[in-house]
Amino acid sequence: MKFKIVAIIVGIILLIPGCISQNKNGENIGDTGSLNWYSYIDGINEVNKTGKPAILFFCTFNDNSESYSQSFCELVEDKLFSNGTVKSMLKKFILIKVDVYDRSQEWILSKYRFMYTPFPLVVFLNGEGEELSRLVAYGIYDPSDGSKSVERFIEVLNLTLKGEVKGEDFRFVTLSGEEKHLDEYRNRVVLLDLMSVNCPACRKEMEYLLGVKNHYGNDSSIAIISIDVAGDTVNSIKSAYGDYIGKWTFGVDKYGEASKYLLESAVPTIVIIDKLGRIFYLRAGVLSMQNLIELIESAKDE
Incomplete structure (x- = not known):
């Protein structure tokens, strides 16, 4: 009797769809609900075959990890990817x-310059893999x-x-x-320095920024903020920074919008944005x- 009960339970579990997803190689890649996630090679092959756009989700999927990054990865999946509208739109993409x-x-991390950014990282590709x-x-x-995060993500989709x-x-x-918008600096590589007054490291960074400014001089293709x-x-x-003010643009994050780039409130945080406005x-x-x-120089070549 006990054997029959166990067999029934196992059978029910096996019939439940979408619990553990496997890629075409049979590798488990996590709890994905109704979304179909691919491994990188299988996903890119699918992009090449179908011409559909793709989303690359760089994160950690180790269930044994209790790191801050692991929690953030789970938050993205639980709060963003599970949103009804977002999930419906994600089905139009090859998900990797x-x-x-x-x-x-x-080698994949190197290809997408993962070493230059923290994670989670989401990269959006067109139907040609660009x-x-x-x-x-x-x-x-x-x-x-x-809610604003969901709106922004839907806009990018x-x-x-x-x-x-x-x-x-x-x-x-x-x-x-004067109120400024970052998108006013399109077609220029932007070196963005997020800083504060009571920050010895920020003062040190100012010396290096001055060196960069002197190196490029009046090159209009580069902007320092x-x-x-x-x-x-x-x-x-x-x-605090009177010796540097006037040599490049200084401002304040009056609306708290630049702070989205801060990593656990650490300053200085350096952000380099290419000519198309991409991080x-x-x-x-x-x-x-x-x-x-x-x-x-590398960003200029993008």
Whole structure:
């Protein structure tokens, strides 16, 4: 009798659809509900065969991990990908998962410059496998404003289906009080420095930014923007960075929109955005002048 009960339970489990998804190689790639996720090679082959656009989801799918990044990955799947409208639209894409802790996937991470950005990372490809846009960390899903995150993600999905690029954008206010938008800097590589006044590392970064400015001089294809994300007053910013103000653009994150790029509130955070408005680099910490120049030159080639 016990054997029959166990057999019935096992049979029921096997009949439940969408619990554990397998790719074409039979590899389990996680709990995906009704969404069909591919491994990278199978997914790209499907893109080449069907001409459908694709989404690459770079994250960690190790159930034994209790890291912050693992929790964030689960949050994206639970709160964003499970949204009814989002899930319906995702079915129009070839969906690909890349486990960033899988050593066999390192060549894929290199191909998509994963080392330049944190994860989760979502990359949007057109039907020819070319990158159109990417969203990083809180740019994918911000727990403090989930509905806005869903709207933004749906917007990128719609643009990708049209074969269009979704460039980064946010508002900030210059020290003179002028409101600016990041999208005003399209067709230029933007070096974005998120900083604060009471930050010794930010002061060190200013020296390197000055070196970058001197290196490029009046090159109009490069823009440097330093934005205070700590709510410091204009007077305190001028007092702390008076030697640099006037050499490039300084502003304040009045609307809290630039803060979406911060990684656990760490400053300085450096963001490099290519000419199409796509994130090329996003990391917290000080970068030397030489490293900044090398990244800018690479972004110019995108």
